[in-house]
Amino acid sequence: GKIPHFDKFAVAEIVREAMRRAGRRNHLTLRLRELGGLVRTAGDIAKSEGAEIVRLEHVLKAKKIAKTVEEQLADKYIERRKDYRLFLSEGHEVGRVNGLAVIGESAGIVLPIIAEITPAMSKSEGKVIATGRLQEIAREAVMNVSAIIKKIIGKDISNYDVHIQFVGTYEGVEGDSASISVATAVISAIENIPVDQSTAMTGSLSVRGDVLPVGGVTQKIEAAIQAGLKKVIIPKGNSDDVLLDAEHEGKIEIIPVSRIEEVLEHALADSERKLKLIEKFKEYSYVLVS
Structure with missing residues (x-):
């Protein structure tokens, strides 16, 4: 199904994670498949809780679940x-x-x-x-x-x-x-x-x-x-x-x-x-x- 919209705090956390994975401040990773996985997981968590919008807490939960193979x-x-x-x-x-x-x-x-x-x-x-x-x-x-x-x-x-x-x-x-x-x-x-x-x-x-x-x-x-x-x-x-x-x-x-x-x-x-x-x-x- 469709992924719900993200509020600004959830978006900021995704951007912060892209920066964290790039390993340098003011740079973002281009490993978009992994970030996509994180976005999808956060969306699924929000939907399973009956939320209409993906919030920061959903992204944080998703980060624990959607670990990369290397992690x-x-x-x-x-x-x-x-x-x-x-x-x-x-x-x-x-x-x-x-x-x-x-x-x-x-x-x-x-x-x-x-x-x-x-x-x-x-x-x-x-x-x-x-x-x-x-x-x-x-x-x-x-x-x-x-x-x-x-x-x-x-x-x-x-x-x-x-x-x-x-x-x-x-x-x-x-x-x-x-x-x-x-x-x-x-x-x-x-x-x-x-x-x-x-x-x-x-x-x-x-x-x-x-x-x-x-x-x-x-x-x-x-x-x-x-x-x-x-x-x-x-x-x-x-x-x-x-x-x-x-x-x-x-x-x-x-x-x-x-x-x-x-x-x-x-x-x-x-x-x-x-x-x-x-x-x-x-x-x-x-x-x-x-």
């Missing part, structure tokens, strides 16, 4: 991981970071990353050994972070083998935004400073230590909330792209950053070693700026 996958994935304790949401661990990734275009997941550092067989012949589907991303992230580590910490990563494990990745996971997570895991492992496991992060890393914007920030933050994490670190350039649903508002502390040392400041456990490390980074950025 359904991500929900299953998060539940399964909670069952198997594949990610940690409390305590501190060396070399382990809760990264965030997206499946397809509309769903976020927590992607635990583990880094182990071992001395290389012979000097300056260290390798980057990555498991899981995201090997290229791991290599690129380690290359970027190794330039930073050499400059700032004075350690040459080529004297070590760096093992990176993406825990439980599978088809369709996009991970270009995992590079600050890989970098943090490697720095934690090489300096033996634990990482706060109640923190998640997403962001791309430049060779100079800048944290660059990434896609799907809203979906990634929602995944962190679902996983029971307390803080999420995002690139400052993505601050305006965060469009959380009302049910997720205020459930997690969002920390926008623009430099790798800010990531370390929020992610590493407090200690004397951490303070010294951050100090070195700050001196380096000061040199860059001046």
Whole structure:
């Protein structure tokens, strides 16, 4: 049958959802089939309640029902991981970071990353050994972070083998935004400073230590909330792209950053070693700026 008319609040919510799925403020998604599904479901809910007009509450109910295939996958994935304790949401661990990734275009997941550092067989012949589907991303992230580590910490990563494990990745996971997570895991492992496991992060890393914007920030933050994490670190350039649903508002502390040392400041456990490390980074950025 015919879909009833939508009132202005219902229309505004559909537009907001189109913006949320586009991943950027002032942009709308062109995945119109999915939005059409949402519009139809909201119309059906209104009709089943005998309403002549589709109101905001009908759209909100429809959003819970009309999840995309990717969102359904991500929900299953998060539940399964909670069952198997594949990610940690409390305590501190060396070399382990809760990264965030997206499946397809509309769903976020927590992607635990583990880094182990071992001395290389012979000097300056260290390798980057990555498991899981995201090997290229791991290599690129380690290359970027190794330039930073050499400059700032004075350690040459080529004297070590760096093992990176993406825990439980599978088809369709996009991970270009995992590079600050890989970098943090490697720095934690090489300096033996634990990482706060109640923190998640997403962001791309430049060779100079800048944290660059990434896609799907809203979906990634929602995944962190679902996983029971307390803080999420995002690139400052993505601050305006965060469009959380009302049910997720205020459930997690969002920390926008623009430099790798800010990531370390929020992610590493407090200690004397951490303070010294951050100090070195700050001196380096000061040199860059001046």
